[in-house]
Amino acid sequence: xxGVMQNPxxxxxxxxxxxRLRCSPMKGHSHVYWYRQLPEEGLKFMVYLQKENIxxxxxxxKERFSAEFPKEGPSILRIQQVVxxxxxxxxxASTNNRNNEKLFFGSGTQLSVL
Amino acid sequence: xxQLNQSPQSMFIQEGEDVxxxxxxxxxxxxxxxxxxxxxxxxxxxxxxxxxxxxTSNGRLTAQFGITRKDSFLNISASIPSDVGIxxxxxxxxxxxxxxxxxxxxxxxx
Numbered sequence: 555x556x557g558v559m560q561n562p563x564x565x566x567x568x569x570x571x572x573x574r575l576r577c578s579p580m581k582g583h584s585h586v587y588w589y590r591q592l593p594e595e596g597l598k599f600m601v602y603l604q605k606e607n608i609x610x611x612x613x614x615x616k617e618r619f620s621a622e623f624p625k626e627g628p629s630i631l632r633i634q635q636v637v638x639x640x641x642x643x644x645x646x647a648s649t650n651n652r653n654n655e656k657l658f659f660g661s662g663t664q665l666s667v668l
Numbered sequence: 669x670x671q672l673n674q675s676p677q678s679m680f681i682q683e684g685e686d687v688x689x690x691x692x693x694x695x696x697x698x699x700x701x702x703x704x705x706x707x708x709x710x711x712x713x714x715x716x717x718x719x720x721x722x723x724t725s726n727g728r729l730t731a732q733f734g735i736t737r738k739d740s741f742l743n744i745s746a747s748i749p750s751d752v753g754i755x756x757x758x759x760x761x762x763x764x765x766x767x768x769x770x771x772x773x774x775x776x777x778x
């Protein structure tokens with residue numbers, strides 16, 4: 555009974571490189587959310603996706619960040635040309651319906667940009 | 669936009685003590701949620717509140733949805749070491765955006 559799986563757990567990148575964060579939702583869940591957490595802060599909404607569709611990306615920076623949730627395979631959060639300010643923990647959460655109160659979170663990917 | 673303010677920011681308590689923390693907002697929320705985050709893990713939902721005045725328990729945890737719908741509190745009775753972590757209140761800003769407070773960091777000394 556696997557929960558939400560995120561990989562890698564830790565990702566180190568140099569400035570200017572690309573970061574790809576993966577999220578496999580819980581079995582049967584077709585709604586995925588990405589959140590970002592800075593140290594000593596709460597989680598900030600980035601993007602909400604359903605299979606093959608971006609529903610709301612209002613929390614995601616317009617440049618360098620993109621997200622997808624293909625018909626087959628995990629959801630991907632992609633950060634191009636990373637900068638030091640991108641260093642954070644990125645959490646994925648999934649649910650089986652649009653009522654997103656019962657969110658199930660993964661363990662996160664800690665991105666460190668050198 | 670809507671912000672959730674949690675207090676206290678951190679707490680250091682002795683094992684066995686009771687804990688109380690709260691969350692306030694300048695705007696009305698129709699749902700209040702309390703999550704716990706263990707170090708290095710994602711948040712886990714503890715309690716969900718849907719009606720003003722509602723009081724809900726989950727084991728040693730009790731949470732209440734304020735009458736004004738602008739606040740909520742979470743109590744933990746007889747704390748134990750595994751209660752250590754960060755407690756977040758959260759509420760839906762719109763259908764897609766669950767807003768989180770900055771958290772209350774709890775340390776329990778054995």
